[in-house]
Amino acid sequence: MDVNTSAYIIVQAATQCLALILTVLSSFILLATSISIALLSNQIDSPDAALNWPDEGRIEFRNYSLRYGANLPYALRNIDLHIESGQKIGIIGRTGAGKSSLFKGLYRFVDQSNVTGDILIDDVNIHRLPLNHLRSNLTAIPQQPVMFSGSLRYNLDPFNSYSDEQCWKVLEDVQLKQFVQNHSAGLQMSISEWGRNLSVGQCQLINFARAILKNRKILLFDEATANVDQRTDDLIQTLIKNKFHDRTILIIAHRLNTVAKCDHILVLDNGMVVNYDTLTNILNSYQ
Ligand SMILES: Nc1ncnc2c1ncn2[C@@H]1O[C@H](COP(=O)(O)OP(=O)(O)O)[C@@H](O)[C@H]1O
Numbered sequence: 001m002d003v004n005t006s007a008y009i010i011v012q013a014a015t016q017c018l019a020l021i022l023t024v025l026s027s028f029i030l031l032a033t034s035i036s037i038a039l040l041s042n043q044i045d046s047p048d049a050a051l052n053w054p055d056e057g058r059i060e061f062r063n064y065s066l067r068y069g070a071n072l073p074y075a076l077r078n079i080d081l082h083i084e085s086g087q088k089i090g091i092i093g094r095t096g097a098g099k100s101s102l103f104k105g106l107y108r109f110v111d112q113s114n115v116t117g118d119i120l121i122d123d124v125n126i127h128r129l130p131l132n133h134l135r136s137n138l139t140a141i142p143q144q145p146v147m148f149s150g151s152l153r154y155n156l157d158p159f160n161s162y163s164d165e166q167c168w169k170v171l172e173d174v175q176l177k178q179f180v181q182n183h184s185a186g187l188q189m190s191i192s193e194w195g196r197n198l199s200v201g202q203c204q205l206i207n208f209a210r211a212i213l214k215n216r217k218i219l220l221f222d223e224a225t226a227n228v229d230q231r232t233d234d235l236i237q238t239l240i241k242n243k244f245h246d247r248t249i250l251i252i253a254h255r256l257n258t259v260a261k262c263d264h265i266l267v268l269d270n271g272m273v274v275n276y277d278t279l280t281n282i283l284n285s286y287q
């Protein structure tokens with residue numbers, strides 16, 4: 001055997017060895033991925049639900065109670081509610097009635113030891129879902145718009161998941177396209193901390209534009225229009241009708257006209273449901 005032949009055999013053997021190691025390694029990775037997927041789908045009711053959940057946006061509270069500590073009184077008491085896919089529910093009640101607590105329950109912000117009863121979304125008990133999966137499928141818009149310091153584009157699409165064209169489209173939907181076009185930096189215009197270089201109304205419209213882009217089945221508005229002018233409030237009502245018509249939306253409002261067009265009004269008092277009906281029926285019941 002000459003020097004060239006032995007070198008050739010060594011290279012061949014090394015290649016075979018490397019190929020074997022890579023095959024074994026990829027089998028391990030495949031096995032680990034399969035086990036993780038199996039474990040993840042076990043945490044929820046069915047593997048289908050893991051992929052498409054929630055595809056309808058039905059919400060059910062079953063004898064649901066919540067408190068903020070073992071020694072504190074319940075902020076929500078024995079809530080039983082059925083919210084159908086695509087319904088718009090206006091939630092009213094005085095301060096401390098438990099309105100925001102409903103959202104905290106949906107987001108599972110409160111430890112399970114302080115919760116009794118269940119919340120189901122599309123028949124899946126939210127307690128059985130991985131927390132990030134649950135939360136990433138809900139969109140909440142609070143009273144104070146959430147703004148990041150960075151570009152306007154970053155504020156619309158923090159994970160860079162959508163095209164510039166889609167960003168312009170949602171800016172048009174919320175009637176901010178002209179305003180951004182007039183700015184020399186366009187989508188790259190910089191937003192200062194807390195959105196201080198914009199009005200509260202403009203910041204809230206950017207939050208709505210972000211929600212249109214994200215396109216989730218369930219949206220939760222907690223007094224989202226409390227600090228905006230009437231024109232912006234009217235525009236947001238139009239957006240709810242046109243852009244979110246097939247979304248399930250829970251709207252906490254302090255003004256009755258903000259929830260006037262909702263399918264049902266939920267009246268809370270002291271953590272309990274005191275009325276859940278159409279606005280007309282509720283108004284009639286007080287006459
Ligand atoms: N983080 C908290 N810790 C302790 N108690 C809280 C907390 N958040 C809310 N509460 C109490 O829970 C009750 C319901 O509050 P909340 O849901 O915020 O009412 P609403 O949104 O209708 O004003 C109130 O009595 C409030 O004081």
Ligand SMILES: [Mg+2]
Nearest residue numbers: 099100101222
């Ligand atoms: Mg509140």
